[in-house]
Amino acid sequence: MKPSAFEYVRATSVADAIDALARHEFEAKILAGGQSLVPLMNFRLAAPTVLVDTNGVDGLSYIKRTNGTLAFGAMTRQGAIEDSPIVAESCPLLLEATKLVGHRTVRNRGTIGGSIAHADPSAEYPAVLLALDGDVVVEGASGQRVIPASELFLTVCTTSIAPNELLTEVRLPVLPAGTGSAFLELNRRHGDWAIVGAVAVVTVDARGICEEARIALAGVDATPVRCHAAESVLQGEHLTEQVLAEAARQCAGAVHPGDDLHATGDYKRAMVRVFVERALRLARDRCGRIENV
Amino acid sequence: MKIKGESEFKASQQRVWDLLLDPEVISRCIPGCQELKAVGDDAFEARLRIGIGAVSGTYEGTLRITERTPPSRYAMVFEGTGRGGFVKGSGHADLRAEQGGTIVAYECDVEVGGLIASVGQRVLEGVSGFLVGQMFSKLQGFAREEAA
């Protein structure tokens, strides 16, 4: 058999899962959609001695909109997000990102909580969470806490969620009217990891001036990264081609990706400039106030 | 793969030198270090348990100090193996006094092979940087305690 032997715990409630994590601490892993963890186990790169399966936990799969916040139960499948009219209306950025996650067959199993807790630096959902300043809710034996995206991602596949805590909810703010967004990514084949992923979100007022801009990148560092310097280039400005180009140039200057099998660091940097510029243009054109630009 | 960086200590250069070359201190600062024991002059054996995300493993290896110029420079070679593959490499650290504190500039050349390298190539640099950063922040904590 491919994976190493493990003890299987079928959790039926959040309390159940937390209890199993507390008993096994560093030896246990949560099994959510399994689309990243099981390949690692099949390679025996990961060999957890206890797997806590949260697929049978009631009440962890939902999409709710309340008071300007979209809340997702951690076990909400990416496929359910793709099909959700609430997401299409309230967070088109998440819908666009979702369609870039693997393939439909993968999204049928993969979950929003699993993708964020796994924290692959090339993955789409962590970049969206960071771009939108979302939060995650985690629960452990000592209670519940909320971690803002800016404090969540520590390094490759490592978050500030403690080994005995379970991610239960992901929260994204609903963006104001006049907001446009885009998620673009460079990869070798559709469904592959992003060599470079660019998230752009702009909010433009009735006069066509950018009130707020958010740019996040995937695939260029050990975690997803925000480009605050480039964002400030856009704020308070008319989003002309020159302004967008300058922001994209700032992004490329701010990152130092390494070489890997797929691309050299220099190439990735060049592509950061290209993809940020394209994403910004698309976000601007989608904000619904293009006639004022 | 190259790992390089600088770390700033609020302690005298001699104090930092002593800390960096004290096996007892180092073993408590290396993330996941389960054992570090001297096996002769300037040679050590270590056992580390490293976990990044779902991937964790135990690595055993040796480290030998090849150059020692107190209190400003030392160099070392190291190698280790574990279930996921092997690491070997060399590195050096330069200490200099600056504004009442000490700056440690380090540089390592690391070769990683085996399964972990073929599958995890995309992530190795980030992980190494994170682990080295964790070690230095613990060392800085030691230096602060000593100073207090």
Place this chain on the structure above:
Amino acid sequence: MSETIRVTVNGVTYERTVQPRKLLADFLREDLELTGTHVGCEHGVCGACTIRVNGQTARSCLMFAVQADGADLTTIEGLAENGDLSPLQQAFWEHHGLQCGFCTPGMLMCAAELLERTQEPSESEIREAISSVLCRCTGYHHIVESVKAAASSMRGEPDSAAV
């Protein structure tokens, strides 16, 4: 430590005892002797082992058999009824939708899911739906033609593309 599970596969309920680490793909092939589900890469890249779990496609190499306890599964063996090929299988036959046949179970399960979601898929929707399965013969063109033909025959249209 083993667990006893009950799964329904193609309408037949089985009860078996498995180790937790047994992959669902291996369970189907070894324990239930349903070898129509093919195992290629065994780490979620090739898609040959794709099956339906409670109606949705899933890679059976990325699930453990214990997770299928209580689930309703469909494998390629469940497509034909009483020995008659389904319209989708028939179209693959007629339009040369398979060469070596290794990826075919995955292609068929993905195409079946697509044709339940939409009766008139566009070519790009078809390509998107089968994108999670790799064909080493690179026979994608005929596979896409087969799915198109299956869609039109399921809509009751005469098969204009038949050769």
